[in-house]
Amino acid sequence: MRLHPASLVESLLLMHDQRFDKLAKVLVEYSTRLKRNETVLIENFDVPDEMTIALVRAARKVGAIPLVQIQRSRVNRELALDASEKQLNLTASHELARMKKMDAYIAIRGSNNITELSDVPPEQMKLVAKKMRPVNDWRVQKTKWVVLRWPTPSMAQLASMSSEAFEDFYFEVCTLDYRKLQPGMKALKALMDKTDRVEIKGPGTDLRFSIKGIGAVICGGDRNIPDGEVFSCPVKESVQGHVLFNAPTIYQGIGFDNIRLEFKDGKVVKATGNQTEKLNKILDSDAGARYIGEFSLGFNPHVLHPMRDILFDEKIAGSFHFTPGQAYEDADNGNRSQVHWDMVNIQRPDYGGGEVHFDGKLIRRDGDFLPAPLRSLNRGRFVKR
Numbered sequence: 001m002r003l004h005p006a007s008l009v010e011s012l013l014l015m016h017d018q019r020f021d022k023l024a025k026v027l028v029e030y031s032t033r034l035k036r037n038e039t040v041l042i043e044n045f046d047v048p049d050e051m052t053i054a055l056v057r058a059a060r061k062v063g064a065i066p067l068v069q070i071q072r073s074r075v076n077r078e079l080a081l082d083a084s085e086k087q088l089n090l091t092a093s094h095e096l097a098r099m100k101k102m103d104a105y106i107a108i109r110g111s112n113n114i115t116e117l118s119d120v121p122p123e124q125m126k127l128v129a130k131k132m133r134p135v136n137d138w139r140v141q142k143t144k145w146v147v148l149r150w151p152t153p154s155m156a157q158l159a160s161m162s163s164e165a166f167e168d169f170y171f172e173v174c175t176l177d178y179r180k181l182q183p184g185m186k187a188l189k190a191l192m193d194k195t196d197r198v199e200i201k202g203p204g205t206d207l208r209f210s211i212k213g214i215g216a217v218i219c220g221g222d223r224n225i226p227d228g229e230v231f232s233c234p235v236k237e238s239v240q241g242h243v244l245f246n247a248p249t250i251y252q253g254i255g256f257d258n259i260r261l262e263f264k265d266g267k268v269v270k271a272t273g274n275q276t277e278k279l280n281k282i283l284d285s286d287a288g289a290r291y292i293g294e295f296s297l298g299f300n301p302h303v304l305h306p307m308r309d310i311l312f313d314e315k316i317a318g319s320f321h322f323t324p325g326q327a328y329e330d331a332d333n334g335n336r337s338q339v340h341w342d343m344v345n346i347q348r349p350d351y352g353g354g355e356v357h358f359d360g361k362l363i364r365r366d367g368d369f370l371p372a373p374l375r376s377l378n379r380g381r382f383v384k385r
Contacts, residue, residue, distance in 0.1 A: 037064070044110075045110055077117055081124065111154065249341075283324060289339040298315045299318070326338070
């Protein structure tokens with residue numbers, strides 16, 4: 001029996017509603033663990049109203065109090081182009097006052113054009129970042145928060161997938177049962193907590209640094225979606241050597257490829273890539289931008305290839321990322337910057353391989369963890385090849 005076109009549309013809408021509801025449930029009940037009478041700011045960028053409504057309903061179902069802010073990328077570009085200090089001071093004051101009343105924050109960030117901000121002058125982007133930083137710092141440090149992307153045709157293009165296939169991939173990744181990763185993540189955190197020396201080797205990469213006394217943090221669906229990483233931070237002046245990032249990246253709306261950084265006593269002393277001048281301009285934003293604020297190992301079993309979207313790319317199975325700029329307070333080396341730029345290197349064999357050593361012991365080879373307590377994080381243990 002063939003479905004009437006109207007029935008087909010209704011069927012597709014129902015399928016989307018079910019997926020929206022499932023994702024909203026994950027964000028409300030698992031990621032932010034909202035409770036009765038807690039306030040939550042739902043901030044959605046270029047996201048269908050149906051998803052926003054699903055989040056409002058999910059929040060109300062657990063007794064929370066939802067507030068909604070709708071953002072549009074093209075409008076934000078226009079606001080940023082000629083934003084004055086007075087305008088940004090007023091905006092930051094208003095948004096900080098609101099954020100201080102929030103117990104939780106959920107943001108879904110979509111964009112029909114991921115390079116929408118590429119023609120905003122760098123000095124304007126720097127000014128916006130500087131003025132809005134207190135809002136972001138309060139949100140990160142004082143609220144329960146989770147941030148994720150929304151599937152768009154532009155993201156599907158970057159992933160070299162059809163729109164339908166990418167949407168299926170997106171909902172599979174974003175509704176992953178992160179509880180299955182917990183034993184391995186806890187074992188990796190315990191190992192990183194007691195590690196001093198880290199060595200990373202691979203094509204174009206020979207890095208050495210210490211994470212002694214910094215500690216490690218598990219990211220298992222309670223900060224970003226998709227998730228799947230454990231991060232720490234180098235002792236600020238300990239980084240030596242060089243690294244070549246084989247995953248392309250976007251920062252401030254600009255595409256960067258083949259970034260290579262050289263370090264001496266923790267500082268980036270040479271930076272090259274396809275946009276060397278723009279790369280160095282960003283790294284010269286402030287004194288902290290040339291020091292590293294995060295080191296992380298990624299292992300999401302469903303995220304395999306880069307798509308110039310850092311919320312996905314930093315979780316790629318068998319990857320690590322190294323981050324010029326601001327350190328997080330829960331794994332802190334004291335570095336402060338308006339920059340926080342996650343740069344990704346994939347060490348699986350199809351990307352050239354590589355090794356990670358902790359205190360002289362080989363911990364990961366070609367993207368797979370070797371110690372028995374960590375092997376549950378390997379993709380082959382989680383999904384069938």
